[in-house]
Amino acid sequence: MHSPRPGTPPQRNIRLSLQNISTVTKMKFLLFIIIFMTISLAYAYTKISGQMQNMHQAQLRSLEEETMLRSELSDLKEKIDGLEKTAKTFPEVRFLTYKDRKRILVTGGAGFVGSHLVDRLMMQGHEVTAADNFFTGRKRNVEHWIGHENFELLNHDIVNPLYIEVDEIYHLASPASPPHYMYNPVKTIKTNTIGTINMLGLSKRVRAKMLMASTSEIYGDPEVHPQPEEYWGHVNPIGPRACYDEAKRVAETMCYAYQKQEGVDVRVARIFNTFGPRMHMNDGRVVSNFILQALQGQDMTVYGDGHQTRSFAYVSDLVDGLMKLMASNCTEPVNLGNPEEHRILDFAKIIKGVIGGNSNIVHRDPVIDDPQQRRPVITRAKNRIDWAPAVPLMNGINKTIEYFAQELRRKKHSERNSWMPDFL
Numbered sequence: 186m187h188s189p190r191p192g193t194p195p196q197r198n199i200r201l202s203l204q205n206i207s208t209v210t211k212m213k214f215l216l217f218i219i220i221f222m223t224i225s226l227a228y229a230y231t232k233i234s235g236q237m238q239n240m241h242q243a244q245l246r247s248l249e250e251e252t253m254l255r256s257e258l259s260d261l262k263e264k265i266d267g268l269e270k271t272a273k274t275f276p277e278v279r280f281l282t283y284k285d286r287k288r289i290l291v292t293g294g295a296g297f298v299g300s301h302l303v304d305r306l307m308m309q310g311h312e313v314t315a316a317d318n319f320f321t322g323r324k325r326n327v328e329h330w331i332g333h334e335n336f337e338l339l340n341h342d343i344v345n346p347l348y349i350e351v352d353e354i355y356h357l358a359s360p361a362s363p364p365h366y367m368y369n370p371v372k373t374i375k376t377n378t379i380g381t382i383n384m385l386g387l388s389k390r391v392r393a394k395m396l397m398a399s400t401s402e403i404y405g406d407p408e409v410h411p412q413p414e415e416y417w418g419h420v421n422p423i424g425p426r427a428c429y430d431e432a433k434r435v436a437e438t439m440c441y442a443y444q445k446q447e448g449v450d451v452r453v454a455r456i457f458n459t460f461g462p463r464m465h466m467n468d469g470r471v472v473s474n475f476i477l478q479a480l481q482g483q484d485m486t487v488y489g490d491g492h493q494t495r496s497f498a499y500v501s502d503l504v505d506g507l508m509k510l511m512a513s514n515c516t517e518p519v520n521l522g523n524p525e526e527h528r529i530l531d532f533a534k535i536i537k538g539v540i541g542g543n544s545n546i547v548h549r550d551p552v553i554d555d556p557q558q559r560r561p562v563i564t565r566a567k568n569r570i571d572w573a574p575a576v577p578l579m580n581g582i583n584k585t586i587e588y589f590a591q592e593l594r595r596k597k598h599s600e601r602n603s604w605m606p607d608f609l
């Protein structure tokens with residue numbers, strides 16, 4: 186081994202030492218470099234290809250996710266479209282400021298007359314609470330208002346007190362058709378006596394004006410014809426109709442006792458025979474019976490000889506009368522009815538004539554205590570509340586026939602509101 190001579194530059198010394206490395210060692214070194222490079226390249230390749238694979242998979246995943254999101258979005262869109270189609274829309278009611286808007290309670294608000302009254306009050310922009318125990322009333326009659334901020338439906342029997350704050354009360358709750366009010370006479374008496382006391386008590390507490398729905402039945406089987414409000418009536422106090430007509434008579438008495446003693450502002454409407462859409466299919470009164478019987482080709486049942494008379498008013502006329510009476514300063518009882526009088530047998534022929542079909546008019550046993558004649562004197566209504574019926578009988582009959590025909594065709598629960606008032 187040569188050691189570098191003193192004064193020799195260091196580079197030259199290195200070259201000399203490399204020259205001295207054997208070829209085998211050089212080969213080994215080269216091999217080592219090659220192996221090292223190969224391993225590094227292989228490692229880098231694996232690393233890069235792994236990353237590329239991951240990127241590829243991520244791309245695939247995001248594509249899958251995008252497709253899933255798109256389908257979820259289109260499902261949601263479909264659902265929203267469906268909901269929009271079935272979304273509840275309400276008739277555009279008039280806007281009243283808090284000064285003019287009244288809080289109005291309608292007892293029997295889901296019934297035949299009550300629901301028509303609710304429609305009119307709602308359209309005028311008032312806040313309406315309908316209370317009903319659904320004995321003869323139906324949710325369906327007012328379902329088009331359920332959810333409206335001005336409307337409230339209470340499942341409430343007015344035989345129990347009701348504590349709410351109102352400005353006006355239309356007290357209509359009671360079964361009105363003879364088979365219905367005779368079905369549970371004690372309940373009919375309670376509804377019209379205890380129920381009326383409860384409503385008068387409520388009126389007294391909140392200082393609300395109250396209109397009581399009385400009836401032409403308070404005249405009984407009248408010996409005075411036609412019947413003015415001054416007539417005291419001819420009622421059998423223990424007959425099958427007494428639960429209704431005597432209870433309504435005492436309800437009137439209570440109204441005037443509360444007026445005199447407690448200063449309650451009362452209105453009393455004596456309602457004569459009324460008909461129209463939303464009468465119950467099982468109502469049992471003559472108009473719905475004859476129309477349904479004729480539409481289905483069944484016998485048209487005239488009770489007795491059919492010579493007894495009635496005068497029929499269309500429901501929209503009655504509702505006009507009720508609202509005019511409430512708005513008036515007339516505190517005496519007022520007859521609300523149509524003075525156009527028909528014998529029941531003739532009325533059956535009229536209905537058969539309009540509907541046609543193969544129905545036979547047949548006679549059944551007369552009804553006990555059936556009033557033999559009935560026609561209102563409406564002078565007081567004309568003079569004091571400027572009211573007289575405006576709908577001709579045949580117009581009302583045709584609308585009612587159309588309603589019952591639709592009800593008979595009804596097959597599904599979802600077929601709701603087969604009849605809506607013209608203004609809705």
Ligand SMILES: O=c1ccn([C@@H]2O[C@H](COP(=O)(O)OP(=O)(O)O[C@H]3OC[C@@H](O)[C@H](O)[C@H]3O)[C@@H](O)[C@H]2O)c(=O)[nH]1
Nearest residue numbers: 361363400401456457458470471474486487488493552
């Ligand atoms: O199918 C029937 C039904 C009734 N009738 C007769 O038709 C007449 C009218 O009977 P309704 O049952 O329609 O009604 P009513 O007049 O007896 O009582 C009605 O009067 C006024 C309203 O205030 C009351 O809601 C209701 O009691 C009665 O003479 C009755 O006997 C039939 O001939 N056939």
